[in-house]
Amino acid sequence: MELVANNKVVGGWHKRYRHASQTTDCEMTFAIFLPDIASSGKKVPVLYWLSGLTCTDENFMQKAGAFKAANALGIAIVAPDTSPRGELIPDDNEKSYDFGLGAGFYLNATQPPFDKHYQMYDYIVKELPEIIESHFPVTTQRAISGHSMGGHGALTLGLKNSDRYTSISAFSPIVHPTRCPWGIKAFTGYLGNDKSQWEDHDAVLLMQNKQYTTARPVLVSQGSADNFLDEQLQPWHLQKAAKAHNYPLQFEQHEGYDHSYFFIASFIDQHLAFHAKYFA
């Protein structure tokens, strides 16, 4: 693992690492925030943060303003990239922002030419935690959160791996990707035309079909002035599924907030406190 950035912040450390990933068969970069108590050797729990379309590990670390609260709560935060990267990694022919590089959708692609490297599900759920837990002073307590495409990732990975994550949260998530343009485009490209293969990656369907062993608590925050709300995000589908199945979903709509990191920066402390409750 190569250390590519090392910044002291609020008494803790922000670090970026590059490493060869066996899962995505390319070099990957991730960032980790370690609170100050980790420096004295105390092991801390980890929140995995999954970013949205066009992002890298840097967006959250630079814009969310999560360090002070994470430091006070004694939580490490890991922010992976949103897709495999590099010259040889296949991209969308049109180089659009919502498919290919920067848009891995946190699933294992089955369709060539994407299947070789776009294995983000296995990278996030298996390979990355193994790396984190063997190199850093962390416990095996994990929570998962994310934004937009990363909110979809947090919900689907969290629901499907309720033995691995104690709580789940999301900002402005894509909740029903089998029914919105971003999801349909990504699932067609990565998973093919057989829609039965898509169901396993749709938070609403996972909730409806009770595809979880333990109903881990979920917090979802959504801004009312989000320009993707009606066409892409449609959180009411998740609210309806949760209600129908008595799933512990805490859904909060916030007036006037948009889709940006200004919204995330406004409520990240609340999300961190939510996760800390279940780490305890």
Ligand SMILES: N[C@@H](CCC(=O)N[C@@H](CS)C(=O)NCC(=O)O)C(=O)O
């Ligand atoms: N039209 C936007 C769509 C992408 C977008 O809004 N991305 C969100 C996640 S879905 C984001 O976090 N962008 C990066 C940032 O704000 O730092 C663009 O082309 O950048």
